[in-house]
Amino acid sequence: MNVRPLSRDREDPGRFEADARFAVEAARWAPSVHNTQPWRFGIGDRRISLRADNERRLDCTDPSGREMMISCGAALFTLTLALRQLGYAPRVRLLPAPDRPCLLADVDVDVPAAAPETVNPEVARLYEQIRERHTHRGAFRPGQVTAGLPALLQVEARREGVTLRVITDTHAQATLGALTGAAEHLGRADPGIGAELFRWAPAPGDRRENGVHPDTYPRRAERTEPDFPGRDFARGQGWGTDAPADEPAEQPSAGMVVLLTTPQDTPADWLRAGQALQRVLLRAQAEEGVSAAFHTQALEVPELRGLIRTRLCDGDHPQMLMRLGVAGTRRKSVRRPVHAVVHDDY
Ligand SMILES: Cc1cc2nc3c(=O)[nH]c(=O)nc-3n(C[C@H](O)[C@H](O)[C@H](O)COP(=O)(O)O)c2cc1C
Numbered sequence: 001m002n003v004r005p006l007s008r009d010r011e012d013p014g015r016f017e018a019d020a021r022f023a024v025e026a027a028r029w030a031p032s033v034h035n036t037q038p039w040r041f042g043i044g045d046r047r048i049s050l051r052a053d054n055e056r057r058l059d060c061t062d063p064s065g066r067e068m069m070i071s072c073g074a075a076l077f078t079l080t081l082a083l084r085q086l087g088y089a090p091r092v093r094l095l096p097a098p099d100r101p102c103l104l105a106d107v108d109v110d111v112p113a114a115a116p117e118t119v120n121p122e123v124a125r126l127y128e129q130i131r132e133r134h135t136h137r138g139a140f141r142p143g144q145v146t147a148g149l150p151a152l153l154q155v156e157a158r159r160e161g162v163t164l165r166v167i168t169d170t171h172a173q174a175t176l177g178a179l180t181g182a183a184e185h186l187g188r189a190d191p192g193i194g195a196e197l198f199r200w201a202p203a204p205g206d207r208r209e210n211g212v213h214p215d216t217y218p219r220r221a222e223r224t225e226p227d228f229p230g231r232d233f234a235r236g237q238g239w240g241t242d243a244p245a246d247e248p249a250e251q252p253s254a255g256m257v258v259l260l261t262t263p264q265d266t267p268a269d270w271l272r273a274g275q276a277l278q279r280v281l282l283r284a285q286a287e288e289g290v291s292a293a294f295h296t297q298a299l300e301v302p303e304l305r306g307l308i309r310t311r312l313c314d315g316d317h318p319q320m321l322m323r324l325g326v327a328g329t330r331r332k333s334v335r336r337p338v339h340a341v342v343h344d345d346y
Contacts, residue, residue, distance in 0.1 A: 021338055021342065023048065024048070024338050025338050026127070030274075031277070032068075033061070033068065034200035036068070037053075037056065037071075038056035038057060041343070046109055047106055048079065051103055051104060059192075061196050066265075067296065069271050072104050073276075073277070074275070074277050074281075076092065077277075078130055081126055081127055081130070084119065084120070084123045089110065091108045092106075092107050093105060093106045094268050094271055095271070129282040129285040133281050134327075136292065136327040138221040138252075139252030140255040142251050145256055145290055145324060146288060149287060150258075152287060153258075153284060153324075156276070156279045157276040162261070165259045165316075166257070167257040175311075176298070179298040181227070184231070187297060209337070214234065214241070216332070217241070218241055223252070224253060224254035227254070228254060229295075243328075243329070259308070259319075260277060261319060284324055291324070292323065295321050298321065299321060
């Protein structure tokens with residue numbers, strides 16, 4: 001990503017607006033469920049507000065808006081990371097107005113900001129990963145992550161008040177894979193969930209700037225052991241990309257299975273889970289070029305989510321289920337432009 005030079009005149013309000021747009025430009029690259037990009041930003045006097053865009057909520061797949069909030073939390077973390085990269089010290093207030101639940105966060109910044117040389121190199125390192133990170137779908141290469149990475153990622157999640165649970169027991173892994181499969185079957189039989197896939201998973205050649213496009217998922221995902229079925233973005237149409245011809249015929253791996261969990265299950269917990277998610281993803285990418293494959297289908301079925309909570313999370317609330325590993329392919333997704341996500345209704 002481009003690193004913009006810091007402004008010489010930090011008191012200039014026009015300069016703040018330009019810096020805020022720079023931060024929003026970065027925030028757009030956060031992951032979001034079905035690539036709905038359910039966020040709106042308002043730029044005010046030394047403040048950036050983040051709102052949920054309820055029009056983009058998946059009413060059948062995600063009726064409580066939990067995954068919409070996780071997506072917005074990931075965008076919030078990315079926004080503040082970009083502000084830090086510019087030398088600001090952002091202060092975040094989550095859900096600052098209880099009577100306006102769509103207002104998810106106010107991010108305030110002061111002048112003077114830090115001089116370029118004082119920007120923490122760790123901030124720069126994570127910032128550089130924002131455009132490098134991509135969702136992976138399918139198997140990972142064998143070999144995988146080093147023994148030290150899980151503990152590092154657990155520290156990152158903990159910094160946002162979230163627990164990252166590494167599922168090492170093979171029976172627990174198999175249970176999560178099977179529940180993912182069960183949820184996927186239930187979803188395929190549900191017309192409402194199907195209609196949402198129809199809306200958010202366009203056909204090949206569609207040029208829209210949101211949704212999950214066929215060039216971001218494999219036509220046929222390799223089976224792993226245990227297997228974690230993917231979402232049916234192609235809906236039986238045979239869409240998706242083929243594996244590169246030079247792809248080594250190694251034993252495919254499911255990767256490291258992890259859950260992000262929170263002690264409570266409030267909208268603030270969902271936002272924090274999203275902040276932790278992006279922090280973990282950027283750290284994993286920075287440290288070892290590790291990417292994530294998400295499988296949140298089972299967490300969208302209340303009975304299955306309850307089972308995962310009580311049997312595998314010690315009563316904590318599971319927010320994200322994913323596999324981490326080194327991907328053989330990179331599939332780039334799309335985003336709406338900055339002007340489409342910045343609004344005056346701040
Ligand atoms: C809350 C949440 C749930 C997600 N669930 C899934 C999932 O079940 N399956 C999947 O393939 N991708 C899932 N994703 C990944 C999104 O589809 C992905 O972030 C989006 O398409 C943008 O692509 P990118 O992450 O490569 O930029 C999820 C992302 C979020 C934030």
